[in-house]
Amino acid sequence: MSHSVDLRGELPLYLARLWRYGLVLSRKRDVAEDLVQATCLRALEKSSQFVPGTRLDRWLFTILHSVWINQVRATQLTQQQNIDESDELAFQVSDSDADHLWAQQVRERINRLPEAQRNAVFLVYVEGFTYQEAAETLAVPVGTIMSRLANARQALAKAVVPGVRQTRRRER
Known part of the structure; x- marks a missing residue:
């Protein structure tokens, strides 16, 4: 019997941080939300690959970055967009x-x-x-x-x- 992390229970704790990183990468709110959703799905699918005792946040950020790279390669997104004024709330001031x-x-x-x-x-x-x-x-x-x-x-x-x-x- 393996010791595993309750990934479904832990994921909500990281959603805001993952979304913020998705926003930094994509510069678009909707794309950031899609990245987080894809990251959560992939994390749940690959939960057996998470090593208990290591940092879950790093593992999730690595997955999100991989999802982003795959998306950029697949869709040839340009990096000329800017964070919209409506996205300012992502940065606490x-x-x-x-x-x-x-x-x-x-x-x-x-x-x-x-x-x-x-x-x-x-x-x-x-x-x-x-x-x-x-x-x-x-x-x-x-x-x-x-x-x-x-x-x-x-x-x-x-x-x-x-x-x-x-x-x-x-x-x-």
């Missing part, structure tokens, strides 16, 4: 106008990043994955994640928000 404007500017800059950098930024900085976990999720070497993050930080730093002081930090 405070009520102050200055904070809202700042969050909007950051979101716009992140949207202009290449998809590979956007994915790395989301997984590491939003979801809190380690570089190794992000690399495994995206099936790339950890050095690639580090490079993508460095390039993303450099691109984001070039467009400094007025009134925000930029500090230079040496990373080791």
Whole structure:
């Protein structure tokens, strides 16, 4: 008898995070919802492949990324769409106008990043994955994640928000 996770019971705990990642990948609410649905279906179908004791969120994010890649290959989606204004609720911002404007500017800059950098930024900085976990999720070497993050930080730093002081930090 194998020790298994109650996947049906656990999936609802990850839906919001999966949807948010689907939105980062696709930039469209309806596509994000479809990605989450396909991810849940595939996870349930392949539940025997989940290794108890490992992180379910990483496994689900890996499935979602795989579903996305397969969808992109199948439909040749272009990456020129932007997150609609109605999708702002996916990103929690405070009520102050200055904070809202700042969050909007950051979101716009992140949207202009290449998809590979956007994915790395989301997984590491939003979801809190380690570089190794992000690399495994995206099936790339950890050095690639580090490079993508460095390039993303450099691109984001070039467009400094007025009134925000930029500090230079040496990373080791």
